[in-house]
Amino acid sequence: MNVTSSTALSGMSAAQSKLNASAHNIANLSTQGFTRQEVLQSTASGNGTQTSLRSSPAGVGNDLEADLIQQLQSALTYQANVSVLKTNNQVMGTLINIKA
Numbered sequence: 194m195n196v197t198s199s200t201a202l203s204g205m206s207a208a209q210s211k212l213n214a215s216a217h218n219i220a221n222l223s224t225q226g227f228t229r230q231e232v233l234q235s236t237a238s239g240n241g242t243q244t245s246l247r248s249s250p251a252g253v254g255n256d257l258e259a260d261l262i263q264q265l266q267s268a269l270t271y272q273a274n275v276s277v278l279k280t281n282n283q284v285m286g287t288l289i290n291i292k293a
Contacts, residue, residue, distance in 0.1 A: 195285070196240050201278040203241030207234050208271035210244045215263040222255050229256070 214230040221227045229249040237243040 195281070197281040198278060199239075200241045201274045201281065203237060203243070204274040205271055205278075207232070207242045207244045208267045208274065210246065211263055212267040212271070214246060215260040215267065218255075218260045219257065219264075222257060227255075229254075 211232045211234075214232045218229050231247050231249050233245045233247060234242055235244075
């Protein structure tokens with residue numbers, strides 16, 4: 194797998210993690226004693242990105258607007274990385290055809 198594919202796949206995974214966390218927060222909005230989840234994103238060694246999940250600090254309450262925005266942003270980020278992956282595959286296919 195080349196660097197572009199690896200980076201796009203890690204971006205898709207990060208977007209999925211953020212989408213899952215925001216969905217969890219929305220689903221548990223009315224749950225007594227609920228603690229929000231946050232996804233921390235950082236650069237992975239080599240290339241791409243990595244994520245970790247943590248509970249929000251005490252006192253951080255519900256934030257429906259932020260969770261809805263996070264869902265939209267995550268969906269668009271996922272789609273953008275899918276486009277990068279598809280384009281990379283097309284380019285690699287073209288290069289293979291040229292060499293053949």
